Amino acid sequence: xxxxxxxxxxxxxxxxxxxxxGTTTSDYAYRYETGHVVTFSIGALVLGGSIGKPxxxxxxxxxxxxxxxxxxxxxxARLLYSLSPAQGFEEPIIIDTKIQNVITKYxxxxxxxxxxxxxxxxxxxKICGELKLSPKSVSHTRNHLRREAAGFKVMRDIQIPxxxxxxxxxxxxxPMGHGKRYPVLLSCTIYGRRVICSGPDLEDEKDIAxxxxxxxxxxxxxxxxxxxxxxxxxxxxxxIRQRGFENIATFNTFRYVPxxxxxxxxxxxxVSQTPGTRGVPGQLAADFFDAVEWAAEQSWSxxxxxxxxxxxxxxxxxxxxxxxxxxxKCFVPFASMASSSDEQDQxxxxxxxxxxxxxxxxxxxxxxxxxxFLTDWSHRMKRAxxxxxxxxxxxxxxxxxxxxxxxxxGLSTQPGEISLPCFLSASQLFIIHxxxxxxxxxxxxxxHVHLQVVDCDYYPWASNESSAxxxxxxxxxxxxxxxxxxxxxxxxxxxxxxxxxWRTEKDWPVPGTRYxxxxxxxxxxxxxxxxxxxxxxxxxxxKTPPSGxxxxxxxxxxxxxxxxxxxGHFTATLSVSSSMPDADVVVTLWIVDEQGNAIPFGAxxxxxxxxxxxxxxxxxxxxxxxxxxxxPWHTHTRDDYAPLELDEIVLIEVEILPAAGRxxxxxxxxxxxxxxxxxxxxxxxxxxxxxxxxxxxxxxGINAVHLGRDRMGYITCPVVPCKQGYPNVL
Numbered sequence: 001x002x003x004x005x006x007x008x009x010x011x012x013x014x015x016x017x018x019x020x021x022g023t024t025t026s027d028y029a030y031r032y033e034t035g036h037v038v039t040f041s042i043g044a045l046v047l048g049g050s051i052g053k054p055x056x057x058x059x060x061x062x063x064x065x066x067x068x069x070x071x072x073x074x075x076x077a078r079l080l081y082s083l084s085p086a087q088g089f090e091e092p093i094i095i096d097t098k099i100q101n102v103i104t105k106y107x108x109x110x111x112x113x114x115x116x117x118x119x120x121x122x123x124x125x126k127i128c129g130e131l132k133l134s135p136k137s138v139s140h141t142r143n144h145l146r147r148e149a150a151g152f153k154v155m156r157d158i159q160i161p162x163x164x165x166x167x168x169x170x171x172x173x174x175p176m177g178h179g180k181r182y183p184v185l186l187s188c189t190i191y192g193r194r195v196i197c198s199g200p201d202l203e204d205e206k207d208i209a210x211x212x213x214x215x216x217x218x219x220x221x222x223x224x225x226x227x228x229x230x231x232x233x234x235x236x237x238x239x240i241r242q243r244g245f246e247n248i249a250t251f252n253t254f255r256y257v258p259x260x261x262x263x264x265x266x267x268x269x270x271v272s273q274t275p276g277t278r279g280v281p282g283q284l285a286a287d288f289f290d291a292v293e294w295a296a297e298q299s300w301s302x303x304x305x306x307x308x309x310x311x312x313x314x315x316x317x318x319x320x321x322x323x324x325x326x327x328x329k330c331f332v333p334f335a336s337m338a339s340s341s342d343e344q345d346q347x348x349x350x351x352x353x354x355x356x357x358x359x360x361x362x363x364x365x366x367x368x369x370x371x372x373f374l375t376d377w378s379h380r381m382k383r384a385x386x387x388x389x390x391x392x393x394x395x396x397x398x399x400x401x402x403x404x405x406x407x408x409x410g411l412s413t414q415p416g417e418i419s420l421p422c423f424l425s426a427s428q429l430f431i432i433h434x435x436x437x438x439x440x441x442x443x444x445x446x447x448h449v450h451l452q453v454v455d456c457d458y459y460p461w462a463s464n465e466s467s468a469x470x471x472x473x474x475x476x477x478x479x480x481x482x483x484x485x486x487x488x489x490x491x492x493x494x495x496x497x498x499x500x501x502w503r504t505e506k507d508w509p510v511p512g513t514r515y516x517x518x519x520x521x522x523x524x525x526x527x528x529x530x531x532x533x534x535x536x537x538x539x540x541x542x543k544t545p546p547s548g549x550x551x552x553x554x555x556x557x558x559x560x561x562x563x564x565x566x567x568g569h570f571t572a573t574l575s576v577s578s579s580m581p582d583a584d585v586v587v588t589l590w591i592v593d594e595q596g597n598a599i600p601f602g603a604x605x606x607x608x609x610x611x612x613x614x615x616x617x618x619x620x621x622x623x624x625x626x627x628x629x630x631x632p633w634h635t636h637t638r639d640d641y642a643p644l645e646l647d648e649i650v651l652i653e654v655e656i657l658p659a660a661g662r663x664x665x666x667x668x669x670x671x672x673x674x675x676x677x678x679x680x681x682x683x684x685x686x687x688x689x690x691x692x693x694x695x696x697x698x699x700x701g702i703n704a705v706h707l708g709r710d711r712m713g714y715i716t717c718p719v720v721p722c723k724q725g726y727p728n729v730l
Contacts, residue, residue, distance in 0.1 A: 002031040006178045007040065007056045009153070010080070012095035014041045017052055028092070028178065030056075042083075042095055043104035047076055047112070055178065057148055068145040075112045075120050078141040082128055087208065088144075088156035088171070102130050137209040139216035146219055151176050152257040157202060157273070160266065162290040169193075169274045170291065173253045173263040174300055181302040182262040183478035184295045184327075187309040188288045188316050189249040191384050192272035193265040196240060197248045198233040198384040199272035218243065232383050244460025249313035251334075251470075252463035256308075259471055261478075262300055266291050270388035279391040285319040292320065296327030304478045307331040308470075310425075310462050311433060318413045321420050330421040330448070330477040332470055335433045335458035359408035359636060361435045363398055365691070366655065367619030367636050368584055373432065373690035374398060404636040415440035421448035423473045425466065426658065427458035428492070429608055432690070434657040438569075441508055448477070451508055453491040453567075453660055455603040466490075491567055493725060494610075494661040496591060496599035503660070503725035509568045509630060510720045518557065518669065520574075520705070520713035526557040526669055535708040542580065542695035542703055544678045551681075552674025553705060556592070564663050568718030569630035570611050570656035574673065575711040577650070578617065580701035581643045584694045586677055587654045588612040589715070590670040591663050598670070598682045601661055607684040610663075612677070613656030616694060618643045620652040630718065631655060649706050656715075662722070671715055673705055 002020045006028045007013055013024045017038040020031045032038045032052025039049035040061060048061030058077045059066065066073050084093040103110075109123040117138045128135045147153055152175050159167040171193055175182060192198035195215040200207040210230035217227045223243040229236060239248070246252045250265055257263055268284045269276025276283075296303050305327045307317040314333035321331045363370055378394050401407060413436075422444060426437035441451045450473060454461045462470060469490065475481040489505040505511065518526045522536040538553045545551055572587040589610040591599040602608035621640035626633035632653040644650065663669060672679060675695040677687040695701070707713055 002033050003052070003054075004029050005032050005038075005052055005054050005056060006030070008176065008178060009057075009089045010093045010095065012099075013093075014043075014095075014100075015039065016041075023095070042080075043100035043102075043107065045103050045107040045110055045112075047080070055176070057176070059145065059148055068142055068149055071115055071117045071119070072113050073145065074117050074138060074141055075114060077145055078120060078136055078138065079110070079112070079124060079127075081136045081141055081144060082124060082133060083131070085133055086156065087140075087202075088154040090155035090158060090172075099131060102127055105130075134205050134208075137212055140209065140212040143212055143215050143219075146216075147173075147253070148176065150254055150258050152253065154253075160291045160294050162287045166269070166276065167274075168266055168268055168287050168291060169272070170264050170266040172300070173257045173265075175257055175260055175262070181300060182260055183474070184262045184264060184298075184301050184305040185251065185256060185308045185474070186264045186266065186288075186292055186295060186305055187250040187307070187313050188266040188268055188284070188291070189247075189309060189311075189313045190268065190271055190278070190381055191248040191312065192233075193247060193250065193267050194272070195246050196227075196234055199267065202273055218246070233386065235380055235384070242460070245463055248459070249309055249311045251308050251310075251332075251467075255463040255467050256471070261474065262295075264291065264295055270390070271385045273387075275388070277389055277391050278385070284316060285323070288316060288320045289323050289325045292325040292328055296325075301327075303327050304329050306474055306478055308334070308462075310334040310459060318415070318418070321418050321422075322414075324420070328420065330423070330473070332423040332462070332473065333437075334423070334425045334452075334462040334466070334470075335427045335437075335454065357408075357413075357436065357439065358411045359404045360634075362432055363408070364402065364404075364636065365432070365435075366584075366614030367616035367634065368614050368691050368693060369398065369402070370432070370690055371395070371398070371692040373688070403638040403641065405638070413440070414443075416443040416445060418444060419446050421446055421473070421477045423450045423452070423470055425452040425454050425458065425461070427454055427456055428494075428659045429456040429612065429657075430458070433458060438508065438658060449488075450486055451489045453489075453658065455492055456608060457603065465492075491660045491725075492603070493565065493567065494601050494603065494659075496601050496661070496664075498600075498603065498605040500603055501725040501727055503565075503567070503723070509718065512721050513568055513630075514719045515630060515716050516719045517714040517716050518671070520555045520671070520707055520715075522707055524553075524555055526555045526671055526715070530712055530714070532710075533708050535706065535711070538673075538705040538707070539702050540674070540704070542578070542583070542675045542698070542701045544676055545680060547680045549680055551676065551679050552586070552672055552703075554673075555671045557669040559594070559666050559668055560663050562665050563722055565660075565720050565722045566610065566663070566717055567658075567660035567720045569628075569658050570613065570718065571630070571632060571716040572613065572654040572656060572671075572673075572714075573651070573716070574654065574713045575649050575651055575706040576617060576703065577647050577706065578644050578701055578703045579646060580694070580698060580703075581618075582694050583617045583644065583701075583703045584675055585615050585617060585652060585654055585703075586612065586672075586674045586693075587614075587656055587715070588672040588674070588677075588679065589656070589717075590672065590682070591661065592668045592670050594666050598685075599667065600684070607682055607686075609685075610661045611656050611659035613654045614691070615652055615654040617650060617652055620650060622653060630716075647704075649711070658718075669717075675703060 017032045038052040155172040200211040227240040267274040270278035424437040487504040491503040493503040
């Protein structure tokens with residue numbers, strides 16, 4: 001008695017098992033006798049055989065655990081995949097009479113067991129030439145096999161219909177199976193959905209092959225190795241040396257799809273191969289909304305979905321979450337978020353690169369323009385999608401709007417209006433994705449809001465260090481798993497020298513936080529005790545000195561007598577003056593060891609401070625009604641703009657974005673006050689060139705910090721109870 005099995009995604013494939021023979025049906029079904037070998041063939045060419053089972057693929061025709069690098073597997077899979085025009089499994093491979101005849105014609109020339117991957121090249125070219133198909137490359141084949149080995153497949157370049165009759169393109173990743181339904185994770189970014197970004201011209205076979213090779217190389221080479229890219233559509237530098245995230249601003253398919261989730265990665269209009277213009281008012285949010293509702297109706301969807309992504313892939317989620325499309329149960333805006341409703345003006349889809357407050361978090365942190373970052377970002381974004389244009393000149397808009405006003409406020413998110421469960425994260429130190437999550441956590445009404453405080457290099461975290469928690473969150477809200485007791489707040493507590501641990505808390509700010517003041521003293525020290533005395537002026541040049549020399553002025557504590565944990569918002573309160581009409585004040589907190597060396601606080605051992613913040617002195621006005629004990633709120637309006645008079649001494653409060661770290665017994669706290677982020681006397685410290693500082697565009701001047709005569713300067717630090725957390729476990 002025979003049993004039915006499935007040879008996934010292949011129709012018309014000949015099989016034989018004893019007296020049972022036939023071809024796979026339109027539903028991919030075949031019959032087999034339990035415990036017996038089934039042989040599969042195309043025309044006169046035998047592909048191989050295996051003991052019959054409920055679900056089979058081409059990989060099952062070789063011994064179990066045959067690696068995807070084995071030429072025998074590659075040859076069989078490459079031949080089979082090349083018999084379809086599809087780039088993935090968006091349509092089945094159909095073996096019709098014509099294909100059978102052509103394969104039979106060349107069967108004697110096909111050596112599927114050849115030891116070289118290239119042995120198939122010539123005959124495959126002949127076969128595909130007669131069938132008017134394009135042969136799949138070895139890399140293309142290996143990419144499919146790699147996914148299959150991990151338990152999933154891809155459907156490429158699916159046209160997702162949107163409300164105005166147009167479409168956006170998406171790739172759909174599905175767990176291996178037949179006729180099953182899955183909860184869906186959707187992401188949408190402006191960078192392009194292929195590894196590492198952008199995407200191939202679908203009319204250019206060589207371009208398709210080049211992008212497949214990029215993906216294959218990404219998976220098969222070590223971190224630190226440059227990947228050969230076809231052109232500058234794919235970002236180079238560190239982007240092609242990292243192996244932490246498959247695609248910029250989305251989550252890794254290999255981390256989430258094998259856990260039983262479908263993933264849909266969408267290119268909005270004007271991105272990669274999706275036709276259209278970027279930045280049309282309300283368009284991206286509406287299209288993403290439509291894609292969510294489309295996914296809920298697909299045969300492979302169980303009707304429930306979540307939005308996922310980091311950076312830009314997080315920012316675009318907020319407006320969609322607010323609109324609540326059918327099936328949307330929760331969202332994961334990991335490291336940064338921002339959005340706008342579809343009634344907002346023409347910038348609404350261009351400026352989705354900041355956090356909750358676009359002015360303070362993306363465009364002008366501390367009132368200092370992020371021109372370098374935005375110029376580079378805009379250039380890279382256009383490079384990834386050279387076919388299409390933007391409706392808005394981002395940099396022109398930025399230059400025209402140096403103060404917070406109705407436009408910026410209209411573009412900012414109102415997280416209090418969103419009630420969906422949410423898994424938030426903020427990055428430490430990056431100063432563009434390090435503020436909004438805390439404001440959202442404070443404002444959101446849902447009781448299922450979780451916050452993660454993670455590393456400056458946040459991109460890989462959602463698919464690595466934080467992924468187990470995100471999966472728990474998704475299991476809870478998409479599958480109803482009631483076993484999940486996910487921490488409300490998780491903090492990467494940095495210990496320095498590549499060490500850190502996870503710290504769990506019930507709320508943010510951390511319960512039991514003591515906001516301790518460290519006072520600047522006239523001898524250049526930091527102390528928890530203030531001093532009174534004559535006026536003293538600490539002067540420094542507005543220009544960055546050569547390498548090895550200190551920039552600005554520093555104050556340093558005595559050695560700590562015990563370990564102390566910091567976690568939360570910092571603030572610097574300073575009396576400053578300048579010989580110039582304005583001054584950028586950069587406040588950086590370092591931890592130094594017994595020998596006076598700065599402890600590297602980057603998670604990977606890179607030179608990074610504990611915390612830092614910025615303020616342009618002319619933007620010093622605060623709004624008491626919006627300021628909190630731990631965080632000042634600067635108005636940044638034209639009406640409150642207050643340039644400095646010559647040597648006028650003014651009181652400023654510098655917002656230092658939240659950070660977490662431990663200072664060990666015997667170590668010291670060092671406070672730097674400088675005109676830029678540069679600090680040449682810290683070996684290896686290379687802050688990203690993001691901002692355009694006032695001092696860079698003007699002649700050299702002298703800034704000063706003032707103490708004495710009732711002018712106190714101090715840094716307010718969030719001291720939390722010292723405790724040991726748990727190590728990261730994927």
